[in-house]
Amino acid sequence: MKLPDWTKPGIWGAVIGGIVTMIVGFSYIGWSTAGTTERIASERASAAVVTAMVPYCMAKAVQDADPAKLAKFKTETSSYSRSDIVRSAGWATLGTSTAPDYALAQACSEKMAGTTS
Numbered sequence: 001m002k003l004p005d006w007t008k009p010g011i012w013g014a015v016i017g018g019i020v021t022m023i024v025g026f027s028y029i030g031w032s033t034a035g036t037t038e039r040i041a042s043e044r045a046s047a048a049v050v051t052a053m054v055p056y057c058m059a060k061a062v063q064d065a066d067p068a069k070l071a072k073f074k075t076e077t078s079s080y081s082r083s084d085i086v087r088s089a090g091w092a093t094l095g096t097s098t099a100p101d102y103a104l105a106q107a108c109s110e111k112m113a114g115t116t117s
Helices: 007-029 034-062 067-075 079-089 102-116
Strands: none
Touching (some): 034 079
């Protein structure tokens, strides 16, 4: 059986066209895989939870029985040290967790530093 002369160039054109379409689609048009979409959604959900919990963290700081912790926070100038104070004081520990949430501690210390300045 003999195939028409245009078969080989036609198949190569379809393969190359498919590859170019995928490159352009994923690079410039904004296509994404399911894994990438899931990762982005998870990051956005985590950021939303942190944003929603910052007032809770600030309220825990104000209601803390040891006012020396808040005074130490107010005198600290380093953002890392302020975040460390929030974590060690337990203001960024949510619910039944035993460890403080790092992202919440960062956001809470930034917000508290902005309101106490």
